[in-house]
Amino acid sequence: MTQVVGILGGMGPAAGADFVRLFVDACAQHMRAAGEPVRDQAFPEHWLAQVPVPDRTGALERSGEGAHQPLEPMLQALGRLAALGSRAVAIACNTAHAWHATLQQRFPQIEVLHVAREVAAHLAAQGETRVALMATEGTYRVRLYEQALADAGLECHLPLPAERALVMRGIYDGVKAGDLGLAEACFSEVALALSRRHGDVAIVMGCTEVPLGLQGSAAAKGLKLVDPAQVLARALANRAYAGSSPHGTSGFTAIA
């Protein structure tokens, strides 16, 4: 028996759609690793909520009023995912994890996965010791990855202010506005600069829009890119199949 799981998306919607693809891929991988045939009916039931949520980074830049605006629609959608039977939910947006503790606290009956903790555990298990982080200003502001990486014993390098502005431009004027060429130019420039400065370091694409613009980029070829959405999708698949396979979750991690 598999467990029902949920995906909280809409931040942005293209990243949410892509997360479902990654989750379905991870489930198929799980079945293959367990030696089971991949059939439609063997996939766990899962629900995707794509709801309008006010801009996360914008809210984090405002202190006081407005700072909680994104919370309300996320709470509502999470409650509905819980009512649909979800036992675990993944949030398909890095910056939105600034509200993770509140979301988890309000719905103690479900597990709300934490993307940065999953990524830190994954990288530590792979023997990495240093990473560079491409993310939104909102994600840097709440030290989402820095904290989780430090807890796992990993060192974290950030881009310079001008490079951080370039990442934001690639996210908003690039991916979110549908200009993938601009996105690729912005992201690859920053990724290459990080690689020049820090050497053979794992580069965490800590915003769901970054892989959409950077993967498949010729300029970024050879860089050690880590897609947190992929790590999170595998973690969600592990929760969906928890207890259903003779290999358990550890057998699955081995193929990551």
Added chain:
Amino acid sequence: MTQVVGILGGMGPAAGADFVRLFVDACAQHMRAAGEPVRDQAFPEHWLAQVPVPDRTGALERSGEGAHQPLEPMLQALGRLAALGSRAVAIACNTAHAWHATLQQRFPQIEVLHVAREVAAHLAAQGETRVALMATEGTYRVRLYEQALADAGLECHLPLPAERALVMRGIYDGVKAGDLGLAEACFSEVALALSRRHGDVAIVMGCTEVPLGLQGSAAAKGLKLVDPAQVLARALANRAYAGSSPHGTSGFTAIA
């Protein structure tokens, strides 16, 4: 104001995930056509249900008992999508439309889109007069497309029995089992045979798994392939934005 819409998927899950991508693309196109900026918050709220549903073609081959097995989980998921506020729902599986009339009848308060009728209307509007149809045996059995195409005044050619078996192999042993190379080989052989026999005809990829194996195929380049999922995704986007744009739905159809 946009309307909440739903997507009934899981048949198979990869096709359901891809349908969300097509829907998000269609929404972005809609905003651009209306001269509005593409922002996360401007997308309509939408929900994807990916639930296990017994094999549709298998059920249609059995008369009597078992024939209604796929209906129950579809009804349940559709009821939940309606409860979430969906005003219109698209079914991300062609064969499942064999149960369309029952689904629509049980939930008169929402519109359940009909993929074949949307495709027939789209092709008729483009001036097509003849199409060839690649689909599952279940879809042929219920004459899903033949009926809708005839109603719109279009002639419909079917593959030969051996070619139909090849399509089924590409769907089940190919896409659904994760072997895209096999899927491409099966589908492109049939598409090329249809093209040789019927000339410059629009080839309807009337099973959601077919585009996943055939699009990007070098062998199929130059063929006039029609993806019903894309047509259906645009139709669902039109419903979501109904009444919200000065151009209405007709302005959107023009950019298809």
